[in-house]
Amino acid sequence: MHENQHGSHDVSYLEYQGKYKGLLGWLTSTDHKRIGLLYLYTILTFFAVGAILGMMMKLELLAPGKTIMGPQAYNGFFTLHGIIMIFVVVIPGLPAVFGNFFLPLQIGAPDVAFPKLNLFSWYIYIAGIILVLISQFAGDGPPDTGWTFYAPYSFQTGTNMLPAVLGAFVLGFSSILTGLNFIVTIHRMRAPGMGWFRMPLFPWALYGTAWIQLLATPIVGITLLMVVAERTLNIGFFDPALGGDPVLFQHLFWIYSHPAVYIMILPAMGAISEIIPTFARKTIFGYRAIVISTIMIAFVGYFVWGHHMFTSGMSGTALYVFSLLTFIVAIPSAIKVFNWISTLHKASINIQTPFYWAISFIFVFMVGGLSGLVLGALATDVHVHDTAFVVAHFHYIVFGGTGFAFFAAIHYWFPKIYGRMYDAGWANTGWTIMFIGFNALYAPMFYLGITGMSRRYYDYLPEYHGGNILSSIGAMILIIGLIVVITNLVRSARKGEKAEANPWGGKTLEWTVPSPPPLENFDKIPTVTRGPYDYSSEAH
Amino acid sequence: MHEHRDDTASKIGMWLFIFTEILLFGGLFIVYAVYRYKNPVAFHLAGEELNVMLGTLNTVVLLISSMTIAMAITAMQRGKTELSLRLLYITIFLAILFMVNKYFEWGFKFEHGIYPSSEYLQSLSRGDILFYGLYFFMTGLHALHIIVGVVFIGFVVYYIKKGKVRQDRFVMLENSGLYWHLVDLIWIFLFPLFYLIH
Numbered sequence: 001m002h003e004n005q006h007g008s009h010d011v012s013y014l015e016y017q018g019k020y021k022g023l024l025g026w027l028t029s030t031d032h033k034r035i036g037l038l039y040l041y042t043i044l045t046f047f048a049v050g051a052i053l054g055m056m057m058k059l060e061l062l063a064p065g066k067t068i069m070g071p072q073a074y075n076g077f078f079t080l081h082g083i084i085m086i087f088v089v090v091i092p093g094l095p096a097v098f099g100n101f102f103l104p105l106q107i108g109a110p111d112v113a114f115p116k117l118n119l120f121s122w123y124i125y126i127a128g129i130i131l132v133l134i135s136q137f138a139g140d141g142p143p144d145t146g147w148t149f150y151a152p153y154s155f156q157t158g159t160n161m162l163p164a165v166l167g168a169f170v171l172g173f174s175s176i177l178t179g180l181n182f183i184v185t186i187h188r189m190r191a192p193g194m195g196w197f198r199m200p201l202f203p204w205a206l207y208g209t210a211w212i213q214l215l216a217t218p219i220v221g222i223t224l225l226m227v228v229a230e231r232t233l234n235i236g237f238f239d240p241a242l243g244g245d246p247v248l249f250q251h252l253f254w255i256y257s258h259p260a261v262y263i264m265i266l267p268a269m270g271a272i273s274e275i276i277p278t279f280a281r282k283t284i285f286g287y288r289a290i291v292i293s294t295i296m297i298a299f300v301g302y303f304v305w306g307h308h309m310f311t312s313g314m315s316g317t318a319l320y321v322f323s324l325l326t327f328i329v330a331i332p333s334a335i336k337v338f339n340w341i342s343t344l345h346k347a348s349i350n351i352q353t354p355f356y357w358a359i360s361f362i363f364v365f366m367v368g369g370l371s372g373l374v375l376g377a378l379a380t381d382v383h384v385h386d387t388a389f390v391v392a393h394f395h396y397i398v399f400g401g402t403g404f405a406f407f408a409a410i411h412y413w414f415p416k417i418y419g420r421m422y423d424a425g426w427a428n429t430g431w432t433i434m435f436i437g438f439n440a441l442y443a444p445m446f447y448l449g450i451t452g453m454s455r456r457y458y459d460y461l462p463e464y465h466g467g468n469i470l471s472s473i474g475a476m477i478l479i480i481g482l483i484v485v486i487t488n489l490v491r492s493a494r495k496g497e498k499a500e501a502n503p504w505g506g507k508t509l510e511w512t513v514p515s516p517p518p519l520e521n522f523d524k525i526p527t528v529t530r531g532p533y534d535y536s537s538e539a540h
Numbered sequence: 541m542h543e544h545r546d547d548t549a550s551k552i553g554m555w556l557f558i559f560t561e562i563l564l565f566g567g568l569f570i571v572y573a574v575y576r577y578k579n580p581v582a583f584h585l586a587g588e589e590l591n592v593m594l595g596t597l598n599t600v601v602l603l604i605s606s607m608t609i610a611m612a613i614t615a616m617q618r619g620k621t622e623l624s625l626r627l628l629y630i631t632i633f634l635a636i637l638f639m640v641n642k643y644f645e646w647g648f649k650f651e652h653g654i655y656p657s658s659e660y661l662q663s664l665s666r667g668d669i670l671f672y673g674l675y676f677f678m679t680g681l682h683a684l685h686i687i688v689g690v691v692f693i694g695f696v697v698y699y700i701k702k703g704k705v706r707q708d709r710f711v712m713l714e715n716s717g718l719y720w721h722l723v724d725l726i727w728i729f730l731f732p733l734f735y736l737i738h
Contacts, residue, residue, distance in 0.1 A: 113549045180556045188549040218560045222567035226677070234657035235673035236666075237571060242673075243666025248574055252567055 012419065012516040030115035033517065036101030037417070038122050039092060040410075044486065046088045046129070051482060053081040058441070058475035060458055061468045074458035075144035076136075076159075082147025083132055083164060087171045090402055091260060092125065094267035095213075096178055098409050099206045101417065103182060105510035105517060106200045108191025108526045113184040117177055125174040131167030135160045146456065148257070151238035151249035155230040162231060169224045172217045175263075179213030182206050191509070193528035197288065200508045200532040204291050205270025208298035212259045212266075216302065220256030223249065247312050254305035262301040264398055266294060268405030269336055272358050275412050276340045277533040278506045279355040280347035284533045286339040293332030300329045310381045319378055326376035333369055337362060352504070353427040357408030360435050364404060368396030371446065386456075389449025392442045400438060407431075407485065414489065415499030419516040422496055426488040434481030440474025508532050547711040554715040558722050561685075565726055568678050572733060575670045582667020584738050590675070594645045595735040598638050599727065605634035606724040609693070609717045619707040621700060628697050631720070635690045642683055646676075675734055682730060685723045692716045 013033045020028055026038065057077050060067045069077070100118065104111055112118050136142045139160030145153055149168075154161055186207050190199065227249075229235045236242025238249040277284040284290065306314060306322030314322075340362055349355065371393040374380045384390065414422050444467040449455075453464045460468065502511040509528075513521060576583045612627035646655075649672075653660030656676055661669060696716045699705040705712050 113546065114553060117553075176560055180553055180560075183556060184549045184553050187552060188546055214556055214560055215563055218563035219567045222564045225681075226568075226571070229656075229673075229677055233676075235677060236669050237673060237677075242662075243575075243579070243670050245574065245578075248571065252570070255567075 011519055012514070013519050014419070014516050016519045028119075030111075030119045031519065032100050032104050032111050032115065032118060033417075035118050035122055036097050036099075039096040039100060039125075042122075042126070042129070043089050043092060043097060046084050048486075050081055050084040050089055051479065053077050053084070055475055055479055057081065058472045061460070062472045063468075064460055064462050064465060066458070069458065071458045072141075072144065075146075075456075076142035078456055079143050079146050079164075080132075080136060083143075083168065085398075086147050086260075087168050088125075088129055088132065090264045090398055091171070091175055092178070093264065093402060094271060094406060094409060095182070095206055095209055095263075096122075096125075097406075098202070098271060098413060099178070099182060099267060102413060102510055103185060103203055103206055104189070105416075105513065105521055106203050106508050107186065107189060107194060108509050108522060108528065109185065109189035110520050110522065110525070112181050113188055114181050118181055121174045121177040121181070124170060124177065128167045128169075128171035128174060131163045131170060135162070135164035135167065138163070148253060149224070149227060150253075151227065151230070151244075151246040152240065154227055155239065162228060165224045165227050165231075169221050169228075172221050172224075175213050176217045179210035179217075182210040183214065186210075191526050191528050197291070198528055198531050201273035201284070201287070201290055201294075202267070202270040204294055205266045205273070208294045209263050209266045212263050212298055212301065216256045216259040216263075219252060220260075223252040223256070226252075247309070247314075250309050250312055251305070254308045255302075258305040258308065259298075259301045261397070262297055264402045266297060268361070268402040269294070269333075271405050271409040271412070272340065272361055273336070274506075274508065275354050275358040275408055276343050277535075278412070278504050279350045279352060279358070280343050281350060281505060281535060282343060282347040282533075283531075283535050284339065285342035285345075286335075287531065287533070289335055290339050293335040296332040297329065300325060300332070304329050307376050307381070310378060311385045323376055323378050327373065330369060330373060330376070333365075337366060337369075350504070352411075353422070353424055353431060354408050354412035354504075356428065356431050357404050357411060360431070361401065361404040361408060364396050364400030364438070368393055368400055371396065384449050386454060387449035388445040388453045388455050391455045392445035392449060395442050395445075400442070407434075410489065412504070413510075414492070415503045416510055416515050416517065418493045418496070419499055419514075420492055420494075420496030421499045421503065422492040423488050426484060430481050430485035430488060432481075433484060434478055437474050437477030437479070437481050441471050441478050442474070444468070444471045444474070507534060545709075547709070550711045550715060551718075554718050558718060561722055561726075565678075565681075565729075568674070568681070569729070569733075572674055572678070575667075575674065579665075579667030579670060582665050583671050586668050586671040587734060587736075587738060590735050591645060591648070592735050594641055595731055598641050598645075599731050601634050601638050601641070602724045602727050605631045605638075606721055608634065609720050613710065613714055613717050616700075616705070616707060616710045616713055621706070624713075625697060625700055628693055628700075632690055632693055632697075635686055635693075638686060639683065642679070678730055679734070682723070682726055685726070689716075689720050689723045692719055 013031055016031075018025055018029065026034055029035070056068065057074065060069050060074055060077075100112070103109075139162075141159045143159045143161050143164045144157060145159075145161065149161070149165060154165070186199070186203060226235075226237045230237055230239065234242075236244045238244045238246050240246060273284060273290055304322060304325045306318055307326045310319060310322075371389070374384065375390065375393060411422060411427060414420075448464050448467040448471070451464070453460050453467075499515045501514050503515075504511075509526060510517070512526065608627045609631045612624045612631065615621075615624035615627060649655065654672055655661065656673060661672055693716050696705060696713050699712060
């Protein structure tokens with residue numbers, strides 16, 4: 001079907017030499033696989049930066065009073081940690097890396113619909129990062145508002161807010177374009193025979209995510225522009241002194257930023273839905289239920305933003321409605337968990353590193369999800385609002401959820417990406433250390449929050465000392481685990497054993513091409529005749 | 541690599557982008573609605589200060605430009621490249637005319653001391669500050685979209701001359717038309733909100 005002028009069918013995308021060689025060959029490539037890896041390296045770099053910032057905060061909290069930094073520095077640290085982790089790492093996260101790399105492979109397409117736009121999105125992303133970094137080093141000191149940029153402080157603080165806010169705006173633009181690209185790709189480029197309900201669950205999750213990226217991001221975009229106008233032109237949208245309403249800023253901000261949480265978690269759920277059936281060697285339980293719950297999460301997720309503002313001042317009716325909707329949005333997530341567990345029921349499970357990550361994802365996601373209900377209930381939220389409890393809940397979802405799924409995905413697809421195996425011993429060791437460190441770090445924060453420790457302070461009362469020591473030690477363990485995991489992956493990408501085309505016995509299309517995949521993915525675009533997780537042909 | 545061409549995909553892409561633009565302005569319409577609800581009298585009186593004549597003129601200009609770009613697409617479909625180009629020139633001319641009008645309109649306001657953070661504006665009521673803040677921000681953002689639209693149409697003209705946009709492949713022209721209609725459509729909402737409702 002596709003003419004190949006370069007005779008490059010057998011050359012893998014890693015070895016292919018186009019017009020430019022070396023680094024320039026990567027920076028100018030519109031190959032979705034190379035762009036996926038560009039995102040991977042950028043994201044891992046900034047994940048390391050964000051993790052170090054988090055570690056420094058935990059060191060500061062090791063003892064009451066000033067330990068290694070003062071209040072202003074601490075404010076700068078949690079702001080930068082938030083901006084980097086949210087806008088640079090977790091929101092692009094799985095879609096930009098594994099979505100770019102595996103969406104076309106999983107739906108049997110040679111590339112995404114708009115390859116040039118895809119590369120352009122990466123450059124916009126880099127431009128956004130540069131703006132965020134400028135905010136740190138130029139002007140009157142690093143921003144100190146937290147990643148939420150709440151008005152009126154965000155235009156009253158003397159710190160260098162403008163580049164940070166503009167950076168978040170630009171990063172949002174990159175996210176919109178990636179989402180747009182994926183929607184068109186899924187609509188137009190599925191292989192012949194792949195109806196909507198024969199599409200694997202990861203592309204389904206990307207599809208739901210892409211719609212949220214597309215329809216929610218512009219709202220925060222315009223809100224951030226209003227903050228910019230507020231700072232430069234003194235317009236008064238959110239300034240009570242000029243008649244504006246700061247609570248309106250919170251509404252507009254969370255109209256995007258709550259759906260953004262689903263931008264973070266949906267692709268993670270999609271990756272888990274790929275890994276579970278592969279290692280259970282069994283058709284996934286309730287395929288349609290998972291698809292429908294994905295769409296439900298994407299849809300209902302738009303209408304729950306008010307639960308971030310239960311203490312900000314809203315009418316009683318609004319409070320009840322937002323709380324009710326928050327409980328409703330938990331249902332589809334629970335449906336997915338039950339489906340994953342049911343898939344494992346009576347399966348002969350092939351226990352490998354990706355499976356460890358996936359199963360620990362389910363555990364920490366449940367802890368995070370159930371603690372979210374505490375925050376979604378009106379009475380209990382007033383008690384734990386703005387405490388360490390919120391931080392614990394959020395990190396159980398975003399680090400424990402999305403982060404663990406990211407590591408599950410990277411181990412699962414590693415042989416396909418690099419054509420080499422990671423060292424399983426080290427990978428399992430790294431997982432064990434990280435899992436212990438993670439829980440030691442965040443579980444005590446639930447307790448600290450319930451007993452009243454506020455978040456976002458560099459200091460705390462002496463009675464919280466014990467929990468904070470445990471938490472800080474957990475952070476150190478976590479960092480060690482992270483180093484083990486990343487080092488193993490970096491080393492294995494170059495020196496690991498050669499991997500087969502299908503080391504795990506996966507059934508989706510990406511496992512039908514060689515590892516690493518050839519430049520144009522498929523010799524001949526495949527024709528799909530069955531569902532994505534069809535294990536029925538194999539004897540049990 | 542091989543050339544992959546799918547006009548339907550390009551058009552879906554443009555529509556999706558238009559959705560994001562609508563939501564971008566949607567955020568501002570929410571802000572407008574909230575503040576109008578909170579300051580009905582000030583918004584009413586401030587709205588009467590705007591020049592309905594200039595606003596109407598600009599509305600007519602934009603509506604005609606939407607028509608000319610639609611005609612340019614039809615002309616291209618029928619293979620009349622020269623006519624299509626001429627219609628695009630008219631569209632660009634009308635867009636510039638819109639901007640000139642806008643320049644005078646804003647200029648008059650500036651002369652009266654009404655511009656963001658001006659002393660005179662700050663001395664007015666909060667409702668006035670918000671009204672004019674929204675007026676400048678929303679019409680300003682819209683004007684920015686006009687400029688982007690003109691650049692887009694300029695590129696299409698260039699590609700038509702190079703023969704890359706032609707009778708059998710005019711999706712780029714069609715997309716520029718879609719975008720231009722969006723710019724027009726947003727103005728259709730801005731005009732009554734600021735100039736007409738009292």
